[in-house]
Amino acid sequence: MRFRYIGLLAAVFLFSVWASFQFGSQADNYAYDRFFRAYRPDLRKPESIILAIDEASLASIDRGMAGIRRPLAQALRLINAAQPKAVVVDIILTDRRDAAADHELSEALRATPRLVLSSLLMDDPPRWENPRPEFAQSAAALGHVYALPDGGDAVTRAIPLDAHAGAERRWAIALEAFRVSRGAGILLESPDDLEVGGTLIPFRRLGDSRLMRVRYFPPEMAEVAIPRIGLKRLLDNPRLASEFAHKVVFVGVTATSEVRDRLFTPYGGPQTSTGIEIHAEAFETIAQHLFITDVPESWPLLFAALLVMAAGLAFVYLPGWKAYAAGGAICLAAFITPYVFFTNQRVFSLVTPALAAMLGVAAAAAWQHLVVRRSLIRAEAQRARYQQAMQFVTHEMRTPLSAIQGSSELITRFALSEEKRKQVAQLINSESKRLARMIEIFLNVERLSAGQMELKREDICLKDLIETCIERVRPFAERKKIELALEPVEEDLHLTGDRELMEYACYNLLTNAVKYSPQRTQVTVTGWKRDDHIRVTVKDQGMGMDQKEVKKIFQKFYRTKKAEQSGEAGTGIGLSIVRQIVEQHGGAIEVASQPGVGSCFTLVLAQQH
Numbered sequence: 001m002r003f004r005y006i007g008l009l010a011a012v013f014l015f016s017v018w019a020s021f022q023f024g025s026q027a028d029n030y031a032y033d034r035f036f037r038a039y040r041p042d043l044r045k046p047e048s049i050i051l052a053i054d055e056a057s058l059a060s061i062d063r064g065m066a067g068i069r070r071p072l073a074q075a076l077r078l079i080n081a082a083q084p085k086a087v088v089v090d091i092i093l094t095d096r097r098d099a100a101a102d103h104e105l106s107e108a109l110r111a112t113p114r115l116v117l118s119s120l121l122m123d124d125p126p127r128w129e130n131p132r133p134e135f136a137q138s139a140a141a142l143g144h145v146y147a148l149p150d151g152g153d154a155v156t157r158a159i160p161l162d163a164h165a166g167a168e169r170r171w172a173i174a175l176e177a178f179r180v181s182r183g184a185g186i187l188l189e190s191p192d193d194l195e196v197g198g199t200l201i202p203f204r205r206l207g208d209s210r211l212m213r214v215r216y217f218p219p220e221m222a223e224v225a226i227p228r229i230g231l232k233r234l235l236d237n238p239r240l241a242s243e244f245a246h247k248v249v250f251v252g253v254t255a256t257s258e259v260r261d262r263l264f265t266p267y268g269g270p271q272t273s274t275g276i277e278i279h280a281e282a283f284e285t286i287a288q289h290l291f292i293t294d295v296p297e298s299w300p301l302l303f304a305a306l307l308v309m310a311a312g313l314a315f316v317y318l319p320g321w322k323a324y325a326a327g328g329a330i331c332l333a334a335f336i337t338p339y340v341f342f343t344n345q346r347v348f349s350l351v352t353p354a355l356a357a358m359l360g361v362a363a364a365a366a367w368q369h370l371v372v373r374r375s376l377i378r379a380e381a382q383r384a385r386y387q388q389a390m391q392f393v394t395h396e397m398r399t400p401l402s403a404i405q406g407s408s409e410l411i412t413r414f415a416l417s418e419e420k421r422k423q424v425a426q427l428i429n430s431e432s433k434r435l436a437r438m439i440e441i442f443l444n445v446e447r448l449s450a451g452q453m454e455l456k457r458e459d460i461c462l463k464d465l466i467e468t469c470i471e472r473v474r475p476f477a478e479r480k481k482i483e484l485a486l487e488p489v490e491e492d493l494h495l496t497g498d499r500e501l502m503e504y505a506c507y508n509l510l511t512n513a514v515k516y517s518p519q520r521t522q523v524t525v526t527g528w529k530r531d532d533h534i535r536v537t538v539k540d541q542g543m544g545m546d547q548k549e550v551k552k553i554f555q556k557f558y559r560t561k562k563a564e565q566s567g568e569a570g571t572g573i574g575l576s577i578v579r580q581i582v583e584q585h586g587g588a589i590e591v592a593s594q595p596g597v598g599s600c601f602t603l604v605l606a607q608q609h
Helices: 002-023 025-038 055-060 069-081 099-110 173-181 231-236 238-244 275-287 298-317 320-343 351-396 398-413 418-449 462-479 499-515 561-566 574-584
Strands: 048-053 086-090 115-118 120-122 127-129 141-144 156-160 162-165 168-172 193-196 199-202 204-206 209-213 228-230 248-253 458-461 483-486 494-497 522-530 533-539 588-594 598-606
Touching: 002 025, 002 298, 002 351, 025 156, 025 320, 025 351, 048 055, 048 231, 048 238, 048 275, 055 231, 069 086, 069 099, 069 231, 069 238, 069 248, 086 173, 086 275, 115 173, 120 162, 127 168, 141 173, 156 275, 162 209, 168 173, 173 193, 173 248, 173 275, 209 275, 228 231, 228 238, 231 238, 248 275, 298 320, 298 351, 320 351, 398 418, 458 462, 458 499, 462 483, 462 494, 462 499, 462 522, 462 533, 494 499, 494 598, 499 522, 499 533, 499 574, 499 598, 574 588
Parallel strands: 048 228, 048 248, 086 115, 086 248, 115 141, 141 168, 483 522
Antiparallel strands: 120 127, 156 209, 162 168, 193 199, 204 209, 458 494, 522 533, 533 598, 588 598
């Protein structure tokens, strides 16, 4: 039982792990987003600012994005005067436009300190399309501006720190902006993190790329939100250039009519972000050391295993409501623990431990319910067996007790001769021994039914067994003038089993045959062999039974209607005990009967070899 319980809990754990791996990623993402909206970390004022090419800016520019280079050059000159820490420009500068505008922009870029420009990743064939040389020569670094929306729900929770086109790699513009703003040189790489100017940036690998989770700023917290100034506003009000002083400036298109990469964030809602906005958030994640890292994959598995074990122990050692309260606490711990980890900037899977806890508690509770129910059923069965035992005692032991009681009254109330007194004393002695044997037989049958004892293995001569039973029944038969006919039995037919139990079975069939037969009839007993089995047949000329009654006669307490009408009905226990005895010996009982003709009971038993 204990090992089956442990096996059930192990199966629950394995199923929980399998199900979480197969179907849990979206649920984990949903929980991650909920934690994002619920938790507010300590945030500093941002170090970055966005120069947004918004709808108003595009509307004010002749030819829209095609004419953006001259206004951009004007804005960069204003920003450069404010001495920003770095400037990141995410605008396509790979083609040639108006020569005068291009020259003006190249001059503005040349004057821009710590400039980062973006490159386009082309697909067929995979290659990087860089800004034109007159623009690129002014850049301190080239980077990519790609994000990584989740394939299941399109929410951008991380950015790739690097992107590859063949052997050529570009770092994310957020990372390059941090590097050049700190005046750092080469990025130092390790299997688990990057080091930039003394700052370790953790990541997780996805193929060739390194992914960094972005700590987005709560949109409703205006005091820590990344400032945004439109290009048109800056050009209309040059004094706004002071807002860019000592900031890392991200320049990019935010107009919904122009950008294609409208991306969702964990804060949800209808509001979306652009690639330049997400990379500005990524820069703040690095600058403020708000890294969100994933715990090792083994941690949720170990925690889930501990929760299942706790559920199993709770329902074993705690009684009643305390076990269910402990189960509720276990489930609560499975949901709270991932949030506690998130407040410490660690991502801990929710689905694996939560599913393991809920299924573990349910399985442990169901198992213990079944165990308690089984114990109750067993107790009820023992109670029923006890009641049956009492009825058996009343039914089967009435005759020897009556004989002992009557004989003792004869001795005490009448003056008997010595010879008569001796006969009465012998009768009392024999009936008391018979009563003791009946009690022992009954107890043995009950122990056999409960699996508490083994059968004796004795050599039994079939002829001796039948003759002994006939002699015990003969006085009863003579009172009803019923003839007991024993057909010849071979001397060499032997059984292996418990002699006392087999005598009881044969004796019971004989007494039933005499009891339910009318006077001046015959009961025939036969012992013979067929197909390596010994058969003992008791045939009477009694009232008989129909087929419906034949199917029920071995049920405890079943009594046929004709037997009840005849006044000979017992409690219906004897035949059920006979059947138990025969089946414990590996045999069976066959019954053939017809109303008004009689019945034939046949014991089919294995022969001793």
